[in-house]
Amino acid sequence: MLARPALYTDYYELTMAQGYYLAGRKDEQACFDYFFRDIPFEGGYVIFAGLSNLLNTLEHFEYHEDELAYLSKEGFRDDFLEYLRNFKLDVDIHAAKEGEVIFPRTPILRVEGSIIETQILETLLLNILNFESLIATKAARMKYAAGDHKVLDFGLRRAQGLGGIQASKAAIIGGVEATSNVYSSFVHNTPASGTMAHSWIQSFDDELTAFRKYAEYYPENCILLVDTYDTLASGVPNAITVAKELEEQGYKMKGIRLDSGDLAYFSRKARRQLDEAGLEYVKIAVSNQLDERLIKSLLSQKAPIDLFGVGTRLVTGHESPALDGVYKLSAIEDEPKLKISENIEKNTLPGRKKVLRYSSNDGTFYGDGILLKNEQDADTIFHPFYPAKHADVTTYNAEPLLQPVMENGDIQIELPSPSQSAAYAQKRLAKLNPEHKRFENPHIYKVGISQKLMDLRDELTKNIK
Numbered sequence: 001m002l003a004r005p006a007l008y009t010d011y012y013e014l015t016m017a018q019g020y021y022l023a024g025r026k027d028e029q030a031c032f033d034y035f036f037r038d039i040p041f042e043g044g045y046v047i048f049a050g051l052s053n054l055l056n057t058l059e060h061f062e063y064h065e066d067e068l069a070y071l072s073k074e075g076f077r078d079d080f081l082e083y084l085r086n087f088k089l090d091v092d093i094h095a096a097k098e099g100e101v102i103f104p105r106t107p108i109l110r111v112e113g114s115i116i117e118t119q120i121l122e123t124l125l126l127n128i129l130n131f132e133s134l135i136a137t138k139a140a141r142m143k144y145a146a147g148d149h150k151v152l153d154f155g156l157r158r159a160q161g162l163g164g165i166q167a168s169k170a171a172i173i174g175g176v177e178a179t180s181n182v183y184s185s186f187v188h189n190t191p192a193s194g195t196m197a198h199s200w201i202q203s204f205d206d207e208l209t210a211f212r213k214y215a216e217y218y219p220e221n222c223i224l225l226v227d228t229y230d231t232l233a234s235g236v237p238n239a240i241t242v243a244k245e246l247e248e249q250g251y252k253m254k255g256i257r258l259d260s261g262d263l264a265y266f267s268r269k270a271r272r273q274l275d276e277a278g279l280e281y282v283k284i285a286v287s288n289q290l291d292e293r294l295i296k297s298l299l300s301q302k303a304p305i306d307l308f309g310v311g312t313r314l315v316t317g318h319e320s321p322a323l324d325g326v327y328k329l330s331a332i333e334d335e336p337k338l339k340i341s342e343n344i345e346k347n348t349l350p351g352r353k354k355v356l357r358y359s360s361n362d363g364t365f366y367g368d369g370i371l372l373k374n375e376q377d378a379d380t381i382f383h384p385f386y387p388a389k390h391a392d393v394t395t396y397n398a399e400p401l402l403q404p405v406m407e408n409g410d411i412q413i414e415l416p417s418p419s420q421s422a423a424y425a426q427k428r429l430a431k432l433n434p435e436h437k438r439f440e441n442p443h444i445y446k447v448g449i450s451q452k453l454m455d456l457r458d459e460l461t462k463n464i465k
């Protein structure tokens with residue numbers, strides 16, 4: 001969590017905030033929605049992450065004297081700065097649970113409060129939710145490809161600066177079992193894990209001595225990196241020697257790691273050598289620029305791999321560097337607000353809204369409905385832009401997706417730990433049909449709007465035009 005988040009924002013949030021103040025509008029009530037439009041990685045879903053971080057950060061949101069002095073230097077007015085000096089966020093937030101499986105256009109978080117406070121937290125909110133959700137989604141894809149095999153995060157060294165701290169936590173929410181990132185493990189209380197680097201082996205005169213020393217200090221947690229010199233002629237045979245020595249001392253070596261070459265070929269050969277030595281229990285870990293597609297490919301090649309270490313492509317959200325989540329004004333006081341775009345798909349949905357998730361009796365997700373907040377339920381949901389496409393939802397069970405998480409600036413829920421959010425994400429993903437989870441051309445999940453919301457939007461659009 002950022003200790004002093006108030007200036008972690010874009011300049012225009014502050015100029016607008018001062019503008020509302022000067023216009024005498026500071027107590028006007030506003031409502032903003034958070035949602036995204038495009039699913040990253042050409043995927044079929046996103047995992048919602050960052051909520052705990054956001055709520056914690058907002059609860060400690062205040063302006064310090066040195067920050068006010070900086071704003072004064074930047075030309076902000078004394079009366080506005082005096083207002084900020086006593087500023088405390090007093091907002092109400094409704095949101096989906098951290099770990100929820102979410103889809104484009106669904107407003108999965110709603111902020112209500114004064115126009116100044118709802119505006120001023122835009123950038124901070126987007127920064128946290130967009131990044132953590134992106135990485136949680138990437139991790140979920142990797143875990144989906146790996147199935148029952150474990151995935152470890154090795155990404156910190158190639159992460160985008162300090163973003164690595166959040167990335168490793170979000171990766172846990174998405175389904176990665178542990179991280180090599182000690183700082184993230186410390187601050188987020190997530191499992192830490194790891195093997196050894198080539199430098200350990202290079203630093204000794206020979207590989208066997210390097211393995212023996214490591215095993216001596218870490219007999220219960222020994223994964224030996226076998227590809228420094230010659231994987232099959234030296235690395236694996238030396239690892240077998242050390243595993244046998246550990247057996248004599250009553251220990252079971254955990255595994256070996258392969259970090260180069262054809263990982264299917266080497267894992268098969270290594271497995272055979274280990275098995276022939278009676279070391280069926282020794283696991284095989286692999287790493288080297290892996291992602292969900294390579295994990296899937298290796299498993300479909302029947303590579304006998306137990307554990308995947310993934311770094312760069314996980315923590316950088318490889319191939320989709322950002323989630324395009326946005327924060328859009330939907331009401332001022334009781335007046336619904338709309339934004340019209342040249343691109344019809346960018347028109348926003350007006351008014352205070354709620355989200356219902358429709359599921360079959362067996363629990364499988366069918367689609368999401370976006371309704372006006374005061375509507376009870378809807379019989380039909382309409383495609384937001386092509387209303388000829390609609391679906392009858394009367395036979396499905398409707399579950400409200402948003403819950404109150406902050407009231408008058410105070411957190412209303414017990415914040416889930418990353419592992420609790422991870423368990424929730426897996427539970428929810430299990431209810432999502434496989435066709436939405438496949439990597440190639442995933443089936444598009446239904447997200448529709450109610451008749452009343454559509455009428456309101458169309459009416460407002462007509463009036464504006």
Ligand SMILES: Nc1ncnc2c1ncn2[C@@H]1O[C@H](COP(=O)(O)OP(=O)(O)OP(=O)(O)O)[C@@H](O)[C@H]1O
Pocket residue numbers: 259260261262263264265287288289290294297298301
């Ligand atoms: N059987 C396989 N099927 C598909 N991809 C694989 C397979 N084995 C390895 N890969 C992937 O192919 C890439 C290998 O790249 P490259 O040949 O440059 O690495 P390398 O053999 O490890 O070389 P270096 O010694 O420079 O690390 C990695 O991303 C690796 O994960």
Ligand SMILES: O=P(O)(O)OC[C@H]1O[C@H](OP(=O)(O)OP(=O)(O)O)[C@H](O)[C@@H]1O
Pocket residue numbers: 154155157158196197198199259287288289290309310311312313
């Ligand atoms: O490939 P990634 O998915 O990013 O996974 C992390 C990589 O980082 C390490 O290599 P590095 O060369 O930094 O250090 P090493 O000497 O320990 O191999 C490790 O061996 C992996 O190959």
Ligand SMILES: O=C(O)c1cccnc1
Pocket residue numbers: 154155157180193194195196197287309311
């Ligand atoms: O523990 C490991 O094996 C590890 C950690 C960071 C990067 N690569 C590998």
